[in-house]
Amino acid sequence: MARTSGSHSQITGPRLRAAALRLFARHGYAAVSMRQIAAEVGVQAGALYNYIPDKQGLLADLMRSHLEELLAAWDLEPKGTGPLDALEAFTRFHIRFHLERPDAVFIAYMELRNLDPRNFAEIEALRKRYETGLEDILRAGRAAGVFDLPDTKLATLAVIAMLTGVTTWYRPGGRLSAERVAALYWEMVRKAVGA
Protein backbone atom coordinates (compact mmCIF):
# COMPACT_ATOMS: atom_id res chain seq x y z
CA MET A 1 0.00 0.00 0.00
CA ALA A 2 3.02 2.27 0.27
CA ARG A 3 2.78 5.09 -2.24
CA THR A 4 6.10 5.98 -3.72
CA SER A 5 5.04 7.48 -7.03
CA GLY A 6 6.85 10.55 -8.32
CA SER A 7 3.80 12.74 -7.99
CA HIS A 8 3.37 11.76 -4.36
CA SER A 9 6.94 12.60 -3.47
CA GLN A 10 6.66 15.87 -5.37
CA ILE A 11 3.76 16.81 -3.11
CA THR A 12 5.30 15.56 0.13
CA GLY A 13 8.44 17.69 -0.06
CA PRO A 14 6.53 21.00 -0.33
CA ARG A 15 4.07 19.87 2.37
CA LEU A 16 6.97 19.08 4.71
CA ARG A 17 8.52 22.48 3.97
CA ALA A 18 5.21 24.23 4.65
CA ALA A 19 4.80 22.32 7.92
CA ALA A 20 8.36 23.17 8.99
CA LEU A 21 7.79 26.86 8.22
CA ARG A 22 4.63 26.87 10.34
CA LEU A 23 6.21 24.98 13.24
CA PHE A 24 9.45 27.01 13.24
CA ALA A 25 7.43 30.25 13.20
CA ARG A 26 5.21 29.12 16.06
CA HIS A 27 7.69 27.38 18.37
CA GLY A 28 11.14 28.43 17.16
CA TYR A 29 13.67 26.37 15.21
CA ALA A 30 15.48 25.00 18.25
CA ALA A 31 12.28 23.68 19.85
CA VAL A 32 11.00 21.77 16.81
CA SER A 33 12.20 18.22 16.03
CA MET A 34 12.34 16.54 12.62
CA ARG A 35 9.98 13.94 14.14
CA GLN A 36 7.36 16.65 14.81
CA ILE A 37 7.64 17.93 11.25
CA ALA A 38 7.16 14.38 9.94
CA ALA A 39 4.17 13.78 12.24
CA GLU A 40 2.52 17.02 11.08
CA VAL A 41 2.41 15.69 7.52
CA GLY A 42 1.90 12.01 8.37
CA VAL A 43 5.27 10.85 7.07
CA GLN A 44 7.30 8.17 8.91
CA ALA A 45 10.27 9.81 10.65
CA GLY A 46 12.54 7.30 8.93
CA ALA A 47 11.34 8.36 5.47
CA LEU A 48 11.77 12.06 6.13
CA TYR A 49 15.25 12.32 4.68
CA ASN A 50 13.94 11.12 1.31
CA TYR A 51 12.22 14.47 1.00
CA ILE A 52 14.18 17.07 2.90
CA PRO A 53 17.73 17.56 4.20
CA ASP A 54 18.59 17.69 7.92
CA LYS A 55 17.07 20.37 10.15
CA GLN A 56 19.85 22.89 9.53
CA GLY A 57 19.63 22.34 5.79
CA LEU A 58 15.85 22.70 6.01
CA LEU A 59 16.10 26.04 7.82
CA ALA A 60 18.61 27.33 5.27
CA ASP A 61 16.36 26.06 2.43
CA LEU A 62 13.34 27.91 3.82
CA MET A 63 15.26 31.17 4.18
CA ARG A 64 16.93 30.79 0.79
CA SER A 65 13.59 30.11 -0.94
CA HIS A 66 12.02 33.11 0.77
CA LEU A 67 14.79 35.47 -0.30
CA GLU A 68 15.08 34.08 -3.82
CA GLU A 69 11.34 34.47 -4.27
CA LEU A 70 11.61 38.03 -2.92
CA LEU A 71 14.42 38.91 -5.34
CA ALA A 72 12.65 37.30 -8.31
CA ALA A 73 9.35 39.05 -7.53
CA TRP A 74 11.07 42.44 -7.15
CA ASP A 75 12.91 41.93 -10.45
CA LEU A 76 9.55 41.44 -12.18
CA GLU A 77 7.87 44.42 -10.49
CA PRO A 78 7.18 47.41 -12.77
CA LYS A 79 9.28 50.30 -11.49
CA GLY A 80 7.97 53.26 -13.48
CA THR A 81 10.29 56.01 -14.60
CA GLY A 82 12.98 57.47 -12.39
CA PRO A 83 13.95 57.07 -8.72
CA LEU A 84 10.73 58.48 -7.20
CA ASP A 85 8.57 55.97 -9.10
CA ALA A 86 11.00 53.19 -8.26
CA LEU A 87 10.93 54.05 -4.55
CA GLU A 88 7.14 54.08 -4.54
CA ALA A 89 7.14 50.71 -6.33
CA PHE A 90 9.59 49.34 -3.76
CA THR A 91 7.49 50.59 -0.82
CA ARG A 92 4.25 49.08 -2.09
CA PHE A 93 5.95 45.87 -3.22
CA HIS A 94 7.80 45.32 0.07
CA ILE A 95 4.68 45.75 2.19
CA ARG A 96 2.52 43.56 -0.05
CA PHE A 97 5.08 40.77 -0.41
CA HIS A 98 5.81 40.59 3.31
CA LEU A 99 2.19 40.81 4.46
CA GLU A 100 1.46 37.72 2.37
CA ARG A 101 4.18 35.68 4.14
CA PRO A 102 4.17 36.43 7.89
CA ASP A 103 5.75 33.07 8.88
CA ALA A 104 8.59 33.32 6.37
CA VAL A 105 9.29 36.93 7.40
CA PHE A 106 9.35 36.00 11.06
CA ILE A 107 11.78 33.15 10.44
CA ALA A 108 13.98 35.17 8.09
CA TYR A 109 14.63 37.68 10.87
CA MET A 110 14.46 35.53 13.95
CA GLU A 111 16.32 32.39 13.08
CA LEU A 112 19.45 33.94 11.61
CA ARG A 113 21.08 33.08 14.96
CA ASN A 114 20.47 29.40 14.27
CA LEU A 115 22.19 29.22 10.88
CA ASP A 116 25.62 27.67 10.77
CA PRO A 117 28.32 30.07 9.50
CA ARG A 118 28.30 28.87 5.89
CA ASN A 119 24.52 29.09 5.59
CA PHE A 120 24.50 32.42 7.41
CA ALA A 121 26.95 33.89 4.89
CA GLU A 122 24.84 32.68 1.97
CA ILE A 123 21.57 34.02 3.41
CA GLU A 124 23.18 37.33 4.36
CA ALA A 125 24.45 37.72 0.79
CA LEU A 126 20.91 37.29 -0.58
CA ARG A 127 19.48 39.75 1.93
CA LYS A 128 22.25 42.19 1.07
CA ARG A 129 21.42 41.89 -2.61
CA TYR A 130 17.84 42.92 -1.88
CA GLU A 131 19.01 45.86 0.24
CA THR A 132 21.36 46.92 -2.54
CA GLY A 133 18.36 47.09 -4.88
CA LEU A 134 16.83 49.75 -2.63
CA GLU A 135 20.12 51.51 -2.02
CA ASP A 136 20.70 51.82 -5.79
CA ILE A 137 17.35 53.63 -6.07
CA LEU A 138 18.26 55.99 -3.24
CA ARG A 139 21.69 56.71 -4.72
CA ALA A 140 20.21 57.37 -8.15
CA GLY A 141 17.64 59.71 -6.61
CA ARG A 142 20.29 61.56 -4.66
CA ALA A 143 22.51 61.86 -7.75
CA ALA A 144 19.52 63.23 -9.68
CA GLY A 145 18.79 65.74 -6.91
CA VAL A 146 15.36 64.15 -6.29
CA PHE A 147 16.20 62.86 -2.81
CA ASP A 148 17.91 64.69 0.02
CA LEU A 149 19.76 62.02 1.96
CA PRO A 150 22.96 62.33 3.98
CA ASP A 151 23.49 58.55 4.15
CA THR A 152 21.92 56.15 1.62
CA LYS A 153 23.08 53.05 3.51
CA LEU A 154 21.30 54.11 6.70
CA ALA A 155 18.24 55.24 4.79
CA THR A 156 18.06 51.79 3.17
CA LEU A 157 18.06 50.06 6.54
CA ALA A 158 15.62 52.58 8.01
CA VAL A 159 13.11 52.23 5.17
CA ILE A 160 13.23 48.42 5.19
CA ALA A 161 12.78 48.25 8.98
CA MET A 162 9.88 50.70 8.83
CA LEU A 163 8.10 48.79 6.08
CA THR A 164 8.75 45.30 7.47
CA GLY A 165 7.32 46.49 10.80
CA VAL A 166 3.86 46.43 9.21
CA THR A 167 3.91 42.61 9.45
CA THR A 168 4.03 42.80 13.26
CA TRP A 169 0.70 44.62 13.64
CA TYR A 170 -1.32 44.48 10.42
CA ARG A 171 -4.41 42.26 10.50
CA PRO A 172 -6.79 41.87 7.53
CA GLY A 173 -10.15 43.39 8.32
CA GLY A 174 -8.64 45.99 10.66
CA ARG A 175 -9.04 49.77 10.57
CA LEU A 176 -7.08 50.19 7.33
CA SER A 177 -6.82 48.10 4.17
CA ALA A 178 -3.37 46.89 3.08
CA GLU A 179 -3.69 49.26 0.13
CA ARG A 180 -4.37 52.24 2.42
CA VAL A 181 -1.53 51.27 4.76
CA ALA A 182 0.85 51.14 1.78
CA ALA A 183 -0.32 54.58 0.60
CA LEU A 184 0.26 56.10 4.06
CA TYR A 185 3.68 54.47 4.39
CA TRP A 186 4.62 55.69 0.94
CA GLU A 187 3.85 59.24 2.05
CA MET A 188 6.13 58.82 5.10
CA VAL A 189 8.92 57.20 3.07
CA ARG A 190 8.75 59.91 0.42
CA LYS A 191 9.05 62.62 3.04
CA ALA A 192 11.80 60.76 4.93
CA VAL A 193 14.03 60.73 1.85
CA GLY A 194 13.39 64.41 1.30
CA ALA A 195 11.33 64.06 -1.89
Next chain:
Amino acid sequence: MARTSGSHSQITGPRLRAAALRLFARHGYAAVSMRQIAAEVGVQAGALYNYIPDKQGLLADLMRSHLEELLAAWDLEPKGTGPLDALEAFTRFHIRFHLERPDAVFIAYMELRNLDPRNFAEIEALRKRYETGLEDILRAGRAAGVFDLPDTKLATLAVIAMLTGVTTWYRPGGRLSAERVAALYWEMVRKAVGA
Protein backbone atom coordinates in the same frame (compact mmCIF):
# COMPACT_ATOMS: atom_id res chain seq x y z
CA MET B 1 28.98 24.79 53.30
CA ALA B 2 25.63 25.77 51.73
CA ARG B 3 25.32 29.53 51.59
CA THR B 4 21.80 30.69 52.24
CA SER B 5 22.43 34.21 53.49
CA GLY B 6 20.09 36.98 52.36
CA SER B 7 22.79 38.69 50.37
CA HIS B 8 23.53 35.47 48.48
CA SER B 9 19.89 34.98 47.51
CA GLN B 10 19.63 38.62 46.50
CA ILE B 11 22.49 38.05 44.08
CA THR B 12 21.29 34.68 42.79
CA GLY B 13 17.88 35.89 41.63
CA PRO B 14 19.29 38.60 39.34
CA ARG B 15 22.03 36.25 38.09
CA LEU B 16 19.41 33.66 37.17
CA ARG B 17 17.35 36.32 35.38
CA ALA B 18 20.42 37.50 33.47
CA ALA B 19 21.28 33.91 32.50
CA ALA B 20 17.69 33.27 31.37
CA LEU B 21 17.71 36.45 29.26
CA ARG B 22 20.95 35.38 27.58
CA LEU B 23 19.81 31.80 26.96
CA PHE B 24 16.32 32.77 25.71
CA ALA B 25 17.87 35.32 23.32
CA ARG B 26 20.38 32.80 21.99
CA HIS B 27 18.29 29.63 21.74
CA GLY B 28 14.68 30.76 22.05
CA TYR B 29 12.34 30.37 25.03
CA ALA B 30 10.90 27.02 23.95
CA ALA B 31 14.33 25.42 23.58
CA VAL B 32 15.70 26.41 27.01
CA SER B 33 14.95 24.35 30.13
CA MET B 34 14.87 25.58 33.71
CA ARG B 35 17.63 23.02 34.34
CA GLN B 36 19.89 24.77 31.81
CA ILE B 37 19.24 28.12 33.44
CA ALA B 38 20.13 26.67 36.84
CA ALA B 39 23.28 25.02 35.47
CA GLU B 40 24.41 28.30 33.90
CA VAL B 41 24.52 29.91 37.33
CA GLY B 42 25.58 26.81 39.31
CA VAL B 43 22.33 26.49 41.26
CA GLN B 44 20.78 23.07 41.97
CA ALA B 45 17.71 22.59 39.76
CA GLY B 46 15.70 21.77 42.90
CA ALA B 47 16.58 25.12 44.51
CA LEU B 48 15.68 27.16 41.43
CA TYR B 49 12.13 27.90 42.49
CA ASN B 50 13.38 29.63 45.62
CA TYR B 51 14.64 32.38 43.35
CA ILE B 52 12.45 32.58 40.29
CA PRO B 53 8.92 31.52 39.23
CA ASP B 54 8.26 28.86 36.58
CA LYS B 55 9.52 29.35 33.03
CA GLN B 56 6.40 31.16 31.83
CA GLY B 57 6.49 33.47 34.85
CA LEU B 58 10.18 34.06 34.22
CA LEU B 59 9.58 35.06 30.59
CA ALA B 60 6.78 37.42 31.62
CA ASP B 61 9.03 38.85 34.37
CA LEU B 62 11.83 39.56 31.91
CA MET B 63 9.52 41.31 29.46
CA ARG B 64 7.73 43.23 32.20
CA SER B 65 11.02 44.44 33.72
CA HIS B 66 12.26 45.50 30.29
CA LEU B 67 9.14 47.52 29.52
CA GLU B 68 8.84 49.01 33.01
CA GLU B 69 12.47 50.10 32.83
CA LEU B 70 11.80 51.57 29.38
CA LEU B 71 8.76 53.52 30.61
CA ALA B 72 10.55 54.76 33.73
CA ALA B 73 13.62 55.86 31.76
CA TRP B 74 11.50 57.69 29.18
CA ASP B 75 9.56 59.44 31.98
CA LEU B 76 12.86 60.77 33.34
CA GLU B 77 14.20 61.86 29.96
CA PRO B 78 14.35 65.65 29.39
CA LYS B 79 11.96 66.47 26.57
CA GLY B 80 12.76 70.11 25.79
CA THR B 81 10.02 72.48 24.76
CA GLY B 82 7.29 71.57 22.32
CA PRO B 83 6.58 68.57 20.08
CA LEU B 84 9.64 68.89 17.84
CA ASP B 85 12.01 68.80 20.82
CA ALA B 86 10.04 65.95 22.34
CA LEU B 87 10.20 63.91 19.12
CA GLU B 88 13.95 64.44 18.88
CA ALA B 89 14.30 63.38 22.52
CA PHE B 90 12.22 60.26 21.83
CA THR B 91 14.27 59.34 18.76
CA ARG B 92 17.61 59.63 20.53
CA PHE B 93 16.32 57.97 23.71
CA HIS B 94 14.74 55.02 21.90
CA ILE B 95 17.89 54.23 19.91
CA ARG B 96 20.19 54.59 22.91
CA PHE B 97 18.02 52.57 25.31
CA HIS B 98 17.53 49.71 22.86
CA LEU B 99 21.15 49.54 21.68
CA GLU B 100 22.15 48.98 25.30
CA ARG B 101 19.85 45.94 25.66
CA PRO B 102 19.96 43.79 22.50
CA ASP B 103 18.93 40.56 24.26
CA ALA B 104 15.94 42.14 26.02
CA VAL B 105 14.81 43.81 22.77
CA PHE B 106 15.09 40.55 20.86
CA ILE B 107 13.03 38.69 23.45
CA ALA B 108 10.45 41.46 23.79
CA TYR B 109 9.62 41.15 20.10
CA MET B 110 10.26 37.49 19.45
CA GLU B 111 8.80 35.70 22.40
CA LEU B 112 5.39 37.39 22.52
CA ARG B 113 4.09 34.21 20.86
CA ASN B 114 5.16 32.22 23.93
CA LEU B 115 3.32 34.28 26.55
CA ASP B 116 0.11 32.82 27.90
CA PRO B 117 -2.96 35.01 27.26
CA ARG B 118 -2.98 36.76 30.65
CA ASN B 119 0.72 37.62 30.48
CA PHE B 120 0.38 38.64 26.84
CA ALA B 121 -2.38 41.11 27.70
CA GLU B 122 -0.28 42.62 30.49
CA ILE B 123 2.84 42.97 28.33
CA GLU B 124 0.85 44.37 25.41
CA ALA B 125 -0.66 47.00 27.71
CA LEU B 126 2.83 48.15 28.77
CA ARG B 127 4.03 48.27 25.18
CA LYS B 128 0.91 50.18 24.22
CA ARG B 129 1.59 52.70 26.99
CA TYR B 130 5.03 53.37 25.53
CA GLU B 131 3.60 53.76 22.02
CA THR B 132 0.97 56.15 23.35
CA GLY B 133 3.78 58.33 24.71
CA LEU B 134 5.06 58.79 21.17
CA GLU B 135 1.59 59.14 19.65
CA ASP B 136 0.77 61.93 22.13
CA ILE B 137 3.82 63.84 20.85
CA LEU B 138 2.77 63.34 17.23
CA ARG B 139 -0.82 64.42 17.95
CA ALA B 140 0.37 67.51 19.81
CA GLY B 141 2.69 68.38 16.93
CA ARG B 142 -0.07 67.93 14.41
CA ALA B 143 -2.49 70.03 16.48
CA ALA B 144 0.18 72.76 16.70
CA GLY B 145 0.72 72.62 12.94
CA VAL B 146 4.36 71.55 13.45
CA PHE B 147 3.91 68.07 11.95
CA ASP B 148 2.11 67.12 8.76
CA LEU B 149 0.75 63.63 9.40
CA PRO B 150 -2.33 61.98 7.94
CA ASP B 151 -2.34 59.17 10.55
CA THR B 152 -0.59 59.52 13.91
CA LYS B 153 -1.22 55.87 14.86
CA LEU B 154 0.56 54.57 11.76
CA ALA B 155 3.34 57.13 12.13
CA THR B 156 3.89 55.91 15.70
CA LEU B 157 4.31 52.32 14.57
CA ALA B 158 6.47 53.36 11.60
CA VAL B 159 8.84 55.47 13.71
CA ILE B 160 9.23 52.81 16.40
CA ALA B 161 9.91 50.05 13.84
CA MET B 162 12.44 52.25 12.03
CA LEU B 163 14.31 53.11 15.23
CA THR B 164 14.22 49.62 16.76
CA GLY B 165 15.66 48.28 13.51
CA VAL B 166 19.00 49.83 14.47
CA THR B 167 19.48 47.01 17.00
CA THR B 168 19.56 44.42 14.20
CA TRP B 169 22.61 45.85 12.46
CA TYR B 170 24.46 48.32 14.69
CA ARG B 171 27.83 47.14 16.03
CA PRO B 172 30.05 49.29 18.26
CA GLY B 173 33.22 50.22 16.45
CA GLY B 174 31.51 50.16 13.03
CA ARG B 175 31.38 52.89 10.40
CA LEU B 176 29.21 55.23 12.49
CA SER B 177 29.06 56.00 16.23
CA ALA B 178 25.75 55.46 18.03
CA GLU B 179 25.59 59.25 18.41
CA ARG B 180 25.98 59.78 14.65
CA VAL B 181 23.43 57.06 13.86
CA ALA B 182 20.92 58.76 16.17
CA ALA B 183 21.56 62.13 14.48
CA LEU B 184 20.98 60.66 11.02
CA TYR B 185 17.84 58.84 12.13
CA TRP B 186 16.54 62.00 13.75
CA GLU B 187 16.88 63.77 10.42
CA MET B 188 14.86 61.01 8.70
CA VAL B 189 12.19 60.95 11.42
CA ARG B 190 11.85 64.75 11.35
CA LYS B 191 11.33 64.72 7.60
CA ALA B 192 8.97 61.72 7.75
CA VAL B 193 6.59 63.57 10.07
CA GLY B 194 6.71 66.61 7.80
CA ALA B 195 8.61 68.91 10.18
